[in-house]
Amino acid sequence: GAVVSQHPSRVICKSGTSVKIECRSLDFQATTMFWYRQFPKQSLMLMATSNEGSKATYEQGVEKDKFLINHASLTLSTLTVTSAHPEDSSFYICSARARQGAQGYTFGSGTRLTVV
């Protein structure tokens, strides 16, 4: 079945630094990637949708300059949290859809970010 590999699984960084999270589709081409954020015991919140080769579409309230998304190839999307602050500490998870119109989603394993 389709697999999305997400790295790192855990990261601790200092305030003011940037952190990059990668999601790779291992055995399929992901035309669309979704990035979510999840606070403890809450539901997933969609941050942005990225399509390969084009700019990401950010949800209302998500700062595009703070959460940089790059989807430069059909197998790789990255989320960079720039100038991280403790309030950015959260669980970030990606999901991919294999092709336009496909309804099935495959999720990465998630990244737990702690900013100290």
Place this chain on the structure above:
Amino acid sequence: KNEVEQSPQNLTAQEGEFITINCSYSVGISALHWLQQHPGGGIVSLFMLSSGKKKHGRLIATINIQEKHSSLHITASHPRDSAVYICAVTGTASKLTFGTGTRLQVTL
């Protein structure tokens, strides 16, 4: 009111019990998804439904489009089924809208 409502929020069951988790939605959908999130955070897609019923092992998912309601059943529950079960729907924009999840704990 959330577009996707799940019940119960928390559920504790003994091993072997039959479990039902319910999901109601208030928007038009192209598909409904049942997801499983383990304590480590990873999410597995269990089912994608647009009508009727699907079965995979001990898991059964049903959907009633007219009533905008879906159920996830677990037969002969086991402690390894302990997880958060999330109902999500896909609308016309192809984005997932999530329910708040049902935290299931199956004890010996």
